[in-house]
Amino acid sequence: MDIRFDDHASFHRAAAGMTLGGALLGLAFHPITPMAPIIGGLGGIAAGAAIGYGKPMWRLGAAAAASAAILALPAGWPALAAAAGVMALAVSIGGLRGWRGLFAMALGAMTTLVAVWTAFRIGHAEQTLTWSRWTVDAASAGAMGMVGILTMLPRHLSISIDPVLAAMRRVPTGVTGEVRGLCDRSTAIWRNAKDKLAADDPGLSLVRDGVLKTIEVASKSASLDIDAAGDAELAKRITELDARIAAATDPEVRSQYQSARGALDDQRRYRDHIKQNRERLIARMHNHVAALEKFQIAASGLKAVRAAAEGAPAIKQLDELSADVAASGEALAELEIGAAPAAAESPVTDATAAATT
Numbered sequence: 001m002d003i004r005f006d007d008h009a010s011f012h013r014a015a016a017g018m019t020l021g022g023a024l025l026g027l028a029f030h031p032i033t034p035m036a037p038i039i040g041g042l043g044g045i046a047a048g049a050a051i052g053y054g055k056p057m058w059r060l061g062a063a064a065a066a067s068a069a070i071l072a073l074p075a076g077w078p079a080l081a082a083a084a085g086v087m088a089l090a091v092s093i094g095g096l097r098g099w100r101g102l103f104a105m106a107l108g109a110m111t112t113l114v115a116v117w118t119a120f121r122i123g124h125a126e127q128t129l130t131w132s133r134w135t136v137d138a139a140s141a142g143a144m145g146m147v148g149i150l151t152m153l154p155r156h157l158s159i160s161i162d163p164v165l166a167a168m169r170r171v172p173t174g175v176t177g178e179v180r181g182l183c184d185r186s187t188a189i190w191r192n193a194k195d196k197l198a199a200d201d202p203g204l205s206l207v208r209d210g211v212l213k214t215i216e217v218a219s220k221s222a223s224l225d226i227d228a229a230g231d232a233e234l235a236k237r238i239t240e241l242d243a244r245i246a247a248a249t250d251p252e253v254r255s256q257y258q259s260a261r262g263a264l265d266d267q268r269r270y271r272d273h274i275k276q277n278r279e280r281l282i283a284r285m286h287n288h289v290a291a292l293e294k295f296q297i298a299a300s301g302l303k304a305v306r307a308a309a310e311g312a313p314a315i316k317q318l319d320e321l322s323a324d325v326a327a328s329g330e331a332l333a334e335l336e337i338g339a340a341p342a343a344a345e346s347p348v349t350d351a352t353a354a355a356t357t
Contacts, residue, residue, distance in 0.1 A: 014052025018145035021047035026141025036137045037119040039067045041144025062090030084112040091151040104154040115147040167215045186214040203299035
């Protein structure tokens with residue numbers, strides 16, 4: 001799971017505006033109403049949201065309506081519920097749609113109630129009994145604003161399942177050694193690209209697809225592992241059969257041994273073919289990962305000049321690197337893993353070499 005927090009600057013402006021605005025409005029309303037902490041806190045939340053995300057008239061108007069509900073209705077949960085509902089609109093308006101908008105509204109209403117409870121607890125705490133009422137109202141309203149910043153989290157938090165990490169978790173345990181190392185290297189390329197490229201950058205999609213192709217082929221390579229002990233045992237059996245064939249005097253016995261010897265030769269050819277396929281796979285994976293790495297570094301470094309006219313040669317170079325990544329990925333996908341031994345007798349075109357020539 002990938003959790004990101006975007007646009008820190010707006011969040012910081014909103015947080016400062018809600019806290020300081022709440023405290024100042026709490027002081028301003030102190031001579032007017034005993035509900036100054038609540039009214040000031042609601043106004044501070046709306047003011048901070050306006051500072052961070054705009055639409056001041058809508059937000060401050062909603063805060064005024066919520067304050068009117070607090071003042072006009074009898075004290076109790078109905079008044080608080082009405083104020084919380086109006087403030088949910090104040091903090092969620094603009095920028096959010098669908099389920100995120102609904103979640104922002106629900107969070108806004110719940111957070112408003114928690115903020116009111118916070119102000120109430122501060123105003124009636126034993127530790128604040130010796131404070132002046134001006135100080136208590138300012139602290140209570142400021143605390144409301146501080147809690148209110150939680151309403152802005154849906155605008156900044158994004159949660160998604162990282163396809164690369166999910167694919168890595170599915171890699172068989174039998175994939176080890178050099179192939180596993182190439183998977184780890186490609187995953188590091190993806191992490192670096194995510195940190196340096198924007199989410200809508202086409203280069204990020206290219207890197208993601210290239211890394212997923214590497215992991216996919218690596219997962220299939222588990223069937224290509226041939227143990228050296230098996231080769232030694234096969235060579236020993238062939239030697240023993242050769243000795244028995246040479247010593248056999250019965251034609252039927254010799255024929256059976258020769259048939260067994262032919263079967264072992266087929267096994268050896270098949271194992272040699274698997275080794276060849278594994279070497280080709282590793283070579284193409286190396287080429288593909290190197291192309292990904294080169295593209296990722298270039299894309300990150302040239303991001304700032306993409307839109308500039310003088311960046312045209314750099315953009316052309318980036319396009320060429322993109323074509324290299326696509327070509328190496330196609331070559332990797334075309335490799336027949338674990339093909340029949342007969343396939344080894346026909347030449348296989350090295351698409352990677354052709355792409356890089």
